Each structure stands twice: as C-alpha cells, then as structure tokens.
Amino acid sequence: xxxxxxxxxxxxxxxxxxxxxxxxxxxxxxxxxxxxxxxxxxxxxxxxxxxxxxxxxxxxxxxxxxxxxxxxxxxxxxxxxxxxxxxxxxxxxxxxxxxxxxxxxxxxxxxxxxxxxxxxxxxxxxxxxxxxxxxxxxxxxxxxxxxxxxxxxxxxxxxxxxxxxxxxxxxxxxxxxxxxxxxxxxxxxxxxxxxxxxxxxxxxxxxxxxxxxxxxxxxxxxxxxxxxxxxxxxxxxxxxxxxxxxxxxxxxxxxxxxxxxxxxxxxxxxxxxxxxxxxxxxxxxxxxxxxxxxxxxxxxxxxxxxxxxxxxxxxxxxxxxxxxxxxxxxxxxxxxxxxxxxxxxxxxxxxxxxxxxxxxxxxxxxxxxxxxxxxxxxxxxxxxxxxxxxxxxxxxxxxxxxxxxxxxxxxxxxxxxxxxxxxxxxxxxxxxxxxxxxxxxxxxxxxxxxxxxxxxxxxxxxxxxxxxxxxxxxxxxxxxxxxxxxxxxxxxxxxxxxxxxxxxxxxxxx
Ligand code: XMP
Numbered sequence: 031x032x033x034x035x036x037x038x039x040x041x042x043x044x045x046x047x048x049x050x051x052x053x054x055x056x057x058x059x060x061x062x063x064x065x066x067x068x069x070x071x072x073x074x075x076x077x078x079x080x081x082x083x084x085x086x087x088x089x090x091x092x093x094x095x096x097x098x099x100x101x102x103x104x105x106x107x108x109x110x111x112x113x114x115x116x117x118x119x120x121x122x123x124x125x126x127x128x129x130x131x132x133x134x135x136x137x138x139x140x141x142x143x144x145x146x147x148x149x150x151x152x153x154x155x156x157x158x159x160x161x162x163x164x165x166x167x168x169x170x171x172x173x174x175x176x177x178x179x180x181x182x183x184x185x186x187x188x189x190x191x192x193x194x195x196x197x198x199x200x201x202x203x204x205x206x207x208x209x210x211x212x213x214x215x216x217x218x219x220x221x222x223x224x225x226x227x228x229x230x231x232x233x234x235x236x237x238x239x240x241x242x243x244x245x246x247x248x249x250x251x252x253x254x255x256x257x258x259x260x261x262x263x264x265x266x267x268x269x270x271x272x273x274x275x276x277x278x279x280x281x282x283x284x285x286x287x288x289x290x291x292x293x294x295x296x297x298x299x300x301x302x303x304x305x306x307x308x309x310x311x312x313x314x315x316x317x318x319x320x321x322x323x324x325x326x327x328x329x330x331x332x333x334x335x336x337x338x339x340x341x342x343x344x345x346x347x348x349x350x351x352x353x354x355x356x357x358x359x360x361x362x363x364x365x366x367x368x369x370x371x372x373x374x375x376x377x378x379x380x381x382x383x384x385x386x387x388x389x390x391x392x393x394x395x396x397x398x399x400x401x402x403x404x405x406x407x408x409x410x411x412x413x414x415x416x417x418x419x420x421x422x423x424x425x426x427x428x429x430x431x432x433x434x435x436x437x438x439x440x441x442x443x444x445x446x447x448x449x450x451x452x453x454x455x456x457x458x459x460x461x462x463x464x465x466x467x468x469x470x471x472x473x474x475x476x477x478x479x480x481x482x483x484x485x486x487x488x489x490x491x492x493x494x495x496x497x498x499x500x501x502x503x504x505x506x507x508x509x510x511x512x513x514x515x516x517x518x519x520x521x522x523x524x525x526x527x528x529x530x531x532x533x534x535x536x537x538x539x540x
Pocket of ligand 1: 417418419420421461495496532535536537538539
C-alpha cells in the first residue's frame with residue numbers, strides 16, 4: 031500500500047531474506063520482499079529506488095537454479111547482491127563462480143582490498159558471517175574486488191553501474207558492521223530514511239479511506255494482536271463504518287472474552303459481540319481428529335460471521351490481520367510446495383461473501399505490528415499478547431473437546447500464564463501454554479492413589495512462528511507451575527514439559 035520510497039528485495043530462498051527487510055525497516059526505509067521470478071513489469075510498478083538480491087541455498091550452475099533477469103540491472107537503480115546474489119552478477123556479467131573446497135559456514139574476518147563505495151573503512155578487520163558453498167572466482171569485467179577473507183572474494187563492485195556484491199550476510203547480527211553496510215547501500219540509493227510506524231499509520235489510513243470510499247466493512251476480531259491492530263487502523267480511517275464481529279467460540283482462555291471486549295470498547299471500536307459457544311461445542315461433540323476439529327470450527331465460524339454480517343448493509347470489504355509471515359508461508363521460491371495446516375478460521379469467507387480483502391498489515395512482522403498497535407494506543411495486554419490459534423483451546427485438547435476438558439485446560443493454562451508472567455520469562459517467549467492430554471496416569475496424593483489426566487506445558491522461543499526452539503525455562507519456574515497445577519486443578523496429577531523444537535514438531539500439538 032502507498033506512495034513511499036521502496037526498496038525491493040528479491041528472494042532467492044535464503045533463510046535470512048526476511049531479516050534483510052527487517053533491518054532495512056529499522057534503518058527507516060520501506061521494503062517489499064518478492065519472489066525472485068516476479069515479472070519485471072510488476073517490479074517496475076513499485077518504482078524501487080534500490081534492489082537487493084538475497085542469498086539462497088542453490089549453486090548458480092545447478093540445473094533449474096533461480097536465475098536473474100538481466101534487465102533488472104538496467105533499471106538505473108543501485109543493486110546489492112548478497113551471497114547468491116553476488117554470484118548471479120558473476121554468472122550473468124561474464125565472471126566465474128567456483129565451488130568452495132568446503133562449505134563455508136560461520137564467522138570470518140573481512141579484509142579490505144581496494145577502494146569501495148559500498149564498504150565503510152571501519153569494516154576492515156571486522157567479523158562477518160558467511161554461509162555458502164560457492165564463491166566468485168573471477169569477478170565480471172568492470173568489477174573491482176573490494177574485500178576478501180583469506181583467498182575468498184568477499185566483496186566486489188562496479189561503482190559506475192552501481193552494482194555491489196558481497197559474499198557474506200550483512201543482515202545477521204553476527205556480522206559486526208552489517209547495519210553500516212546496509213545503510214551505506216541505502217544512502218547510495220538516495221533514500222530519505224523517513225519510514226516509521228507513524229508514517230506507516232498515516233499512509234495506511236489515507237489509503238484505506240481512498241480504497242473503501244463510502245462502503246462499509248466488516249472485521250473478524252479474535253482478541254489477538256493482528257486482528258486488533260488491523261481493526262484499530264481501519265477504525266482510525268473510517269470509524270464506525272467498520273463493524274467488528276467478536277465471537278465467543280467457547281474455546282477461548284479463562285476470562286478472555288470479557289476482558290478483550292472491554293478493551294475493544296475502550297479503544298472505540300464498533301464491536302458486535304456474539305456468544306456462539308453452544309453452537310461450537312455441539313458441533314465438536316464426539317470429534318477427535320485434529321483436522322476435522324479445525325474444519326468444523328472454521329465452518330461454524332463462517333456460519334456465525336455470515337449471519338451477523340448479513341445484518342449490515344453495503345458491506346464490500348473484509349478486514350484481515352494477515353502478516354508477512356502468513357503470506358510467505360503460502361508462497362515458495364520454487365513454486366507452491368509448502369503445505370500448511372488449514373490455518374485461520376476466516377479463510378473461505380471473502381469468496382463466499384463476495385468481499386474484497388483489506389489487509390493493512392501484510393508487509394509487516396509481528397513485532398512491527400506490536401509497535402504500530404502501541405502507537406495506535408492499544409494497551410499492552412493486547413499488543414503484548416502471545417499468538418493464539420483461531421481454533422483456540424480445541425487444538426490444545428488432544429481428543430474430544432468437552433466442557434469438562436475445557437475447564438481443566440483453562441485452569442491449568444491460567445496457572446502457566448500467571449507463573450510465566452510473574453517470573454518475567456514471558457519477555458523472551460513467543461508462546462507459553464498448557465495442553466491437555468487424553469491419557470491418565472497413576473499418582474499418589476496424601477494417603478491415596480490417584481488416576482488422573484496429564485498436562486503438557488509448551489513454551490517456545492521464536493521470531494515469527496515458522497521455526498521455534500523449546501524454551502529453557504528455569505527449573506524453579508517449571509517446578510512452581512507443576513506443583514500448582516497438580517495441587518489446584520482437580521483431575522490433573524501429572525505435568526510434563528515438551529522439549530521438541532519446530533521443526534520437527536509444530537508449536538501447537540494439533
Ligand atoms: P504451528 O502449530 O503450525 O503454529 O507451529 C505456528 C503458529 O501459528 C499459530 N496457529 C494458528 N493461528 N489459526 C491461527 O490464527 C490457526 O488455525 C493456527 N494454528 C496454529 C500457532 O499458535 C503458532 O503461533
């Protein structure tokens with residue numbers, strides 16, 4: 031959305047591509063990440079002031095390796111090739127790429143070897159992070175080698191054509207002066223460095239006003255950060271012409287519906303609250319299969335939403351809090367090869383209801399959305415909220431979802447949340463919650479034998495939910511959570527801790 035100065039980052043499949051976008055935004059420049067094979071015409075439409083070619087896992091000589099449209103080098107804007115991006119320059123402009131004797135992965139030292147427009151003098155002798163199997167053996171004509179690490183060419187440029195290439199990753203924090211190098215490139219492009227959360231809000235609200243005209247819009251609020259921030263932005267643009275529908279599915283955490291509803295009203299959102307918990311629980315009766323549960327919840331949600339939306343006249347748009355990672359989870363560099371769980375409970379709505387989508391956050395990451403939310407005046411309880419899946423507690427009860435199971439899980443989950451927050455551990459965590467297992471185990475309490483259910487605790491660190499590490503929570507914290515759950519939740523006599531990362535596990539259990 032919008033008329034800002036734009037940097038286009040072409041994604042060649044590196045695990046760090048999103049980080050480039052993040053760093054660039056931190057420097058105050060707006061960027062868009064596109065797949066490497068995006069047609070030239072589409073790229074031109076964005077009027078980029080600069081172009082970055084990301085790294086990637088392939089070798090440029092491999093059959094079917096992602097290629098470069100040479101016309102991109104003739105757009106008249108500076109281009110920075112990172113790792114694979116540099117090798118593409120070499121391949122396309124008459125240089126040569128060779129496989130390294132061994133895959134270089136990790137830290138190296140950078141040595142300046144010539145005058146450079148891109149590299150500031152202070153990078154001489156600094157730490158850089160490498161991750162590659164190939165390197166440029168002979169730079170293309172017109173390029174000068176500006177830095178090396180041992181014998182390996184680490185940077186080459188053709189300052190006249192404004193083409194710059196580096197073999198290492200400036201976007202990762204292990205590269206000592208990575209930020210300076212990116213800043214230097216952005217200065218060469220002539221950026222104004224004026225992108226901020228404030229300017230994002232101004233631009234986006236102006237765009238929404240223009241796009242929506244005098245139509246009405248609906249929004250499905252979930253209580254989560256994404257939909258709350260999206261709705262608040264739209265509210266800023268068109269006020270009460272947006273109706274937000276907040277559904278009590280009966281699958282929310284303890285106290286969540288009332289608490290969040292009060293906040294929404296306080297922020298000034300036009301919210302229609304609907305209690306459909308009976309409908310959801312009836313539909314889920316006897317169902318154990320995870321995908322079946324998700325589908326049923328999605329279907330019931332659509333029913334409720336459609337019924338409510340039908341009561342509003344002149345609705346043309348549906349607001350969704352889609353974020354950048356949601357977009358790229360469904361786009362792959364090599365085509366549609368990734369399959370994900372049937373995510374998001376409003377997926378089928380736009381086509382069915384003939385609504386156009388309004389997704390004001392689709393270029394942003396979660397932490398940026400949190401900053402925007404704060405700027406918009408949303409309280410910490412919303413902006414700092416951990417992600418919560420659309421199907422709610424239903425995917426955290428393994429097996430059938432019953433009112434009894436929900437009650438047990440709610441109690442245990444509230445204890446996990448309370449203790450994690452009071453210990454301050456939540457600041458480093460992406461998510462922390464309880465899962466109710468459908469098995470019983472034997473225990474002893476007082477003088478008696480118990481035979482009750484098991485709670486698993488899940489706590490993970492992650493930057494975007496696409497990969498995650500299990501959190502190394504302090505033993506004392508785990509001990510406190512465990513003893514509180516076993517003594518306070520009647521029906522639970524054992525607590526286990528999930529030590530699986532993603533991949534190979536997923537964050538949610540279902
Ligand atoms: P997984 O379990 O796939 O989850 O590792 C990744 C992230 O997505 C959240 N999640 C969902 N969010 N609707 C949502 O809006 C869903 O159906 C859904 N399933 C998982 C999950 O909580 C984690 O943050």
